[in-house]
Amino acid sequence: PELQFPERLNCAAELLDRHVAEGRGERLCLQAQGVRWTYAELQAQANRIANVLTTQMGLVPGNRVLLCAPNNPMMVASWFAVVKAGGIAVAAMPLLRAKELGTIIEIAQISHALCDAALQTEVQAAQAANPCLQAVRYFNGSGLPAAQALEPLMAQASPHFDTVQTAATDTCLLGFTSGTTGVPKATMHFHRDVMAICACWPRHVLRAEPDDVFIGSPPLAFTFGLGGQVLFPMAIGASMALLEKAGPVQLVDGIEQFGATVVFTAPTSYRVMAQQGERLRQTRLRKCVSAGEALNASTRALWKAATGIEIIDGIGSTEMLHIFISHREDEARPGATGRAVPGYRAKVVDEQGREVPPGTVGKLAVQGPTGCRYLNDSRQTQYVHAGWNLTGDAYVMDADGYFVYQARTDDMIISSGYNIAAPEVEDALLAHAAVAECAVIGLPDSERGQIVKAFVVLRPGFAADADMVKTLQDFVKSTVAPYKYPRAVDFVAQLPRTATGKLQRFRLHSPA
Ligand code: 3UK
Numbered sequence: 001p002e003l004q005f006p007e008r009l010n011c012a013a014e015l016l017d018r019h020v021a022e023g024r025g026e027r028l029c030l031q032a033q034g035v036r037w038t039y040a041e042l043q044a045q046a047n048r049i050a051n052v053l054t055t056q057m058g059l060v061p062g063n064r065v066l067l068c069a070p071n072n073p074m075m076v077a078s079w080f081a082v083v084k085a086g087g088i089a090v091a092a093m094p095l096l097r098a099k100e101l102g103t104i105i106e107i108a109q110i111s112h113a114l115c116d117a118a119l120q121t122e123v124q125a126a127q128a129a130n131p132c133l134q135a136v137r138y139f140n141g142s143g144l145p146a147a148q149a150l151e152p153l154m155a156q157a158s159p160h161f162d163t164v165q166t167a168a169t170d171t172c173l174l175g176f177t178s179g180t181t182g183v184p185k186a187t188m189h190f191h192r193d194v195m196a197i198c199a200c201w202p203r204h205v206l207r208a209e210p211d212d213v214f215i216g217s218p219p220l221a222f223t224f225g226l227g228g229q230v231l232f233p234m235a236i237g238a239s240m241a242l243l244e245k246a247g248p249v250q251l252v253d254g255i256e257q258f259g260a261t262v263v264f265t266a267p268t269s270y271r272v273m274a275q276q277g278e279r280l281r282q283t284r285l286r287k288c289v290s291a292g293e294a295l296n297a298s299t300r301a302l303w304k305a306a307t308g309i310e311i312i313d314g315i316g317s318t319e320m321l322h323i324f325i326s327h328r329e330d331e332a333r334p335g336a337t338g339r340a341v342p343g344y345r346a347k348v349v350d351e352q353g354r355e356v357p358p359g360t361v362g363k364l365a366v367q368g369p370t371g372c373r374y375l376n377d378s379r380q381t382q383y384v385h386a387g388w389n390l391t392g393d394a395y396v397m398d399a400d401g402y403f404v405y406q407a408r409t410d411d412m413i414i415s416s417g418y419n420i421a422a423p424e425v426e427d428a429l430l431a432h433a434a435v436a437e438c439a440v441i442g443l444p445d446s447e448r449g450q451i452v453k454a455f456v457v458l459r460p461g462f463a464a465d466a467d468m469v470k471t472l473q474d475f476v477k478s479t480v481a482p483y484k485y486p487r488a489v490d491f492v493a494q495l496p497r498t499a500t501g502k503l504q505r506f507r508l509h510s511p512a
Helices: 011-021 039-056 073-084 098-108 117-129 151-156 191-199 201-206 223-235 248-258 267-281 297-307 422-430 466-479 505-509
Strands: 028-032 035-038 064-068 088-092 112-116 135-139 171-176 186-190 213-216 239-241 262-265 287-290 312-316 323-326 345-349 362-367 388-397 403-408 412-415 418-421 435-445 449-458 488-491
Touching (some): 011 039, 011 223, 035 039, 039 073, 039 151, 064 073, 073 223, 098 186, 112 117, 191 201, 191 223, 201 223, 223 239, 248 267, 262 267, 267 287, 297 422, 323 362, 345 388, 403 422, 418 422, 435 505, 466 488
Parallel strands (some): 028 239, 064 112, 088 171, 262 287
Antiparallel strands (some): 028 035, 171 186, 362 388, 412 418, 435 449
16 A cells, blocks of 8 residues: 655545545545535634634644534534644543543543533533643533533634644654553544545545445544444545444434445444345445454354455554554455455464464464554553553464454453453354353463353343243353353343443443
8 A cells, every 4th residue: 555645744635635635625534424525614614613723712733622422513623623633532431520530631631622512521621620722612501601602603614724744753642542441542643644544444445435434333533443434434435424323223323314335333232233235225324344353253144144344354452553464354264354455464463472373372462564663651561562562452363364353352252271262152152042242351360260241231122031041051061162061151231331332341341
């Protein structure tokens, strides 16, 4: 891929202004409930907000701006406004409470905020506790005091704004890690990084067209969602459809209503949506991307049977900004995440950082145009070793360069000397018709060191009793090596997940 960028580069100019300048301003850019914006319209909105930020709110290049909203058009316009003005966009998950917002405001030294009025209570409480946050405006509200509403200022502002000529290596966004463990970390990404992710995975793996309509479930504060639903469609002049609530049901409705052709969501969501296979076959949907968690072979097969579409799996991370191992749908290998994305290199290493032969379990190491840069965080050295990013995942590479996910390195269970990857047992359980969702952990055991314990959410109509435990144990023994079967099984109503839908196995270790 072409990864040479000029010294002066503003990714908002590349993704938004360029289309208007080159005569594509009247193309559809963004749809949402009751909204249809062309590229020119999104640009005008972003420009008005950029003018408000710089002339009314005192923003100067380099300032960090908190963006807090569900996935809606004003969130996208605000993102482009901040980046056009040379600011740094810091998007926060819409469900965060004042205390969590306060942590982000403090770590990122946020000076300005543009937030959805629906989240005003929490943002106001966070602002009261964090004086570095000086100027806040709310959008999408009705009856807000004039001193707080964004739209009245936008109405007076010019729809023209000269995008700030930032350096390619200026930071344009801070992404916070999803917090499966400990205090969140802020990762810094440059204008160049945004263009680099657009030049790698979407061009070589996704291969979407300008007439594609992108849709998805992840919040735009999650770089998986930002890339898949905003940056990638705009890089090719395609369009996005935004959903404020994007559970599996709303997502199927949205695909139908907006004529979406490309969907980004997580494995759990595919499992539920697969029940609507007949309906989905009547839509324009043609490309389905899964990331955030390992995609089980059974979920891939279930989706293909329901819709006829082969899922494009990909592993990415907040630290790397987006996907670095993936595969085209015509090269999918069930059970494998894929191969290194053009532009990236990947290998499996041992504890000493030496590459291990194909077929051996080890730690995943990746290198490419993007990579981990934590903001003021000593944990940088845990992620980056000798120029290689260690993602914290255990992987095996096969002879063809396909990478097969095993577990988070913390989720390898060692029982009586056997290495057991929690996700492999989950995969085996999920293949049973009674299992809706499940999570597997290693439980401390005086005799075996650890034993395999499963938490299972049953599908409606199945009884959570001792017979079911035995049925599931026998089922696992019949499909994977018997020593991997769950010696303990608990039935639960739901599993602990992060705002981005990621399983929090650590919370199952101490069910407080
Ligand atoms: C896990 C996967 C197996 C893996 C992300 C695409 O998930 C994203 O970022 P996060 O920082 O988490 C990173 C970690 O999540 N993971 C993600 N995708 C897969 N494991 N198969 C997968 N396909 O443990 C990784 O280290 O929240 C994903 C694009 C951008 C992202 N930020």
